[in-house]
Amino acid sequence: MSSKKSNIPQINASSQADIAFTVLIFFLVVSTMDVDTGLVRVLPPMPDPNVKQEEIKVKERNLLLVFVNSSGNIMVGNKQMDLRQLKDKAKEFILNPYDDPNLPEKEVKEIEMPDGSKWAYPISQGVISLQNTRDTDYEVYIRVQNELTRAFNEVRDEVSKMKFGKKFADLEKEQSSVITKAIPLKISEAEPRNMAKK
Amino acid sequence: MAVMKKKGDREVPAMSTTSLPDVVYIILFFFMLSTSMRDQELLVHYKVPEATEVQKLEKKSLVSYIHIGQPVLAMQEKFGTAPRIQLNDSYKTTKDILDFVAGERDQLSEVDRALMTICLKADGKTKMGIITDVKQELRRANALKISYASSKTLGY
Numbered sequence: 195m196s197s198k199k200s201n202i203p204q205i206n207a208s209s210q211a212d213i214a215f216t217v218l219i220f221f222l223v224v225s226t227m228d229v230d231t232g233l234v235r236v237l238p239p240m241p242d243p244n245v246k247q248e249e250i251k252v253k254e255r256n257l258l259l260v261f262v263n264s265s266g267n268i269m270v271g272n273k274q275m276d277l278r279q280l281k282d283k284a285k286e287f288i289l290n291p292y293d294d295p296n297l298p299e300k301e302v303k304e305i306e307m308p309d310g311s312k313w314a315y316p317i318s319q320g321v322i323s324l325q326n327t328r329d330t331d332y333e334v335y336i337r338v339q340n341e342l343t344r345a346f347n348e349v350r351d352e353v354s355k356m357k358f359g360k361k362f363a364d365l366e367k368e369q370s371s372v373i374t375k376a377i378p379l380k381i382s383e384a385e386p387r388n389m390a391k392k
Numbered sequence: 393m394a395v396m397k398k399k400g401d402r403e404v405p406a407m408s409t410t411s412l413p414d415v416v417y418i419i420l421f422f423f424m425l426s427t428s429m430r431d432q433e434l435l436v437h438y439k440v441p442e443a444t445e446v447q448k449l450e451k452k453s454l455v456s457y458i459h460i461g462q463p464v465l466a467m468q469e470k471f472g473t474a475p476r477i478q479l480n481d482s483y484k485t486t487k488d489i490l491d492f493v494a495g496e497r498d499q500l501s502e503v504d505r506a507l508m509t510i511c512l513k514a515d516g517k518t519k520m521g522i523i524t525d526v527k528q529e530l531r532r533a534n535a536l537k538i539s540y541a542s543s544k545t546l547g548y
Contacts, residue, residue: 207410207413208409210413211409211412211413211416213413214413214416214417214420215416217420218416218419218420218423221420221423221424221427222423224429225423225424225427225428225429226427226428226429227426227427229448229449230448230449230452230455230511230539230541231446231447231448231449231541231542231543231544232440232443232446232447232449232511232512232539232540232541232542233443233445233446233447233539233540233542234447234509234537234538234539235537235538235539235540236536236537236538237527237530237531237536237537237538238531238536239531239534239536240531240532240534326520326524327520328519328520328521328524329519329520329521330519330520331516331517331518331519331520332441332514332515332516332517332518332519332520332523333441333516333517335520335523336441336442336443336516336540336542337441337443339443339540340443340444340445340542343443343445344444344445347445383527385524385528
C-alpha cells in the first residue's frame with residue numbers, strides 16, 4: 195500500500211458545450227413552439243335516423259339568419275350587411291335591450307350562483323343561424339364566426355361586469371359558468387344550401 | 393497626450409468557457425419545457441385564417457388534428473392541387489373520419505373521452521363544401537367538440 199494518493203487527472207470538460215449544443219439543436223428541430231388557438235364550437239349531435247324528426251319550429255323573432263355566399267357577401271335577416279355592422283346587429287339581437295317585439299323573447303330563469311343564492315336573469319331565446327354555400331371561402335366563414343363570437347363575448351363581458359364587476363375572462367370558474375348559462379352561445383351551423391345554378 | 397501602446401505588449405487572457413455548457417443547458421431546458429414535440433409530418437400546406445376571439449386549446453393530449461389544404465409541393469405531382477384531408481400521416485377521404493375518430497378515442501382513457509377535441513386546421517382558401525362534409529362526418533362519429541384553428545390577430 196502506497197501512502198501517496200494517486201492523482202486522478204481532471205476530465206476535460208471543454209467538449210461538454212458541444213454535446214449540449216447538439217442536444218439543443220436536436221430539440222429545436224423536432225419540437226414546435228406554436229400554441230394551438232382556435233374558435234371552439236360544439237356541433238349538434240347527429241339525429242337518430244330511426245326516430246322521425248319533427249321540425250322544430252322557431253318563432254321568426256327568435257331567429258337571426260346570417261347567410262354568407264360564395265363571393266363573401268353577408269345577408270343578415272333580409273338585408274345585405276357589411277362585416278363591420280354584423281357584431282352590433284348580433285349584440286342587439288342577443289340583448290334586445292328595449293324588449294322590441296321583433297327581437298327575441300326572453301325567459302326569466304333562476305340561475306344558481308356559486309355562493310348558493312339564486313339570480314333571476316332573462317335568458318334570450320334567440321338563435322343565430324349561420325348558413326353558407328358549398329363554395330363559400332373558409333376564411334370568410336371564420337371571419338363571420340369570429341364576429342358572432344365577438345358579439346357574444348362582448349355581451350358576456352357587459353353582463354359579467356354588471357354582476358361581478360370583472361371581465362368575463364377574469365372570472366372564477368363557477369362565476370363564468372353562471373354567465374355562460376345566462377348567455378348561451380347559440381350559433382346554429384346549418385348544412386349549406388346548394389346554390390349551384392344550372 | 394495618450395501614449396500609444398505597442399502591439400503585443402499585453403495579451404488579453406483567454407476567456408474562460410467553463411460556464412458555456414451551463415448557459416447552453418439553460419437554453420436547452422427552456423426549449424424542452426416551452427415546446428412540444430412535432431408529432432406528424434405535414435402532407436398538406438395550409439395557412440389558417442385569422443381571428444380575434446380565439447381560445448387556447450388546453451390539453452394537447454386530448455386534441456386530434458384534421459388537416460385540410462393543398463398537398464405540399466413534393467406531393468402535387470402525384471396528387472394534384474385540389475384540397476385534401478390529412479389524417480395521421482396520409483391523405484384520406486371523408487369516409488375515413490369515422491375510423492379515425494374511433495381510433496383516436498380508443499387511445500384516450502374513459503374519463504377523457506368526452507373531452508376529446510378535434511382541431512380543424514384548414515387553409516383559409518378552402519371552400520366550405522369540404523369543411524361541411526368533414527363536420528357532418530364528425531357529427532356522425534359523435535365527436536362534437538371542435539375547434540376551428542385560427543391564429544390570433546389584434547383586429548383589422
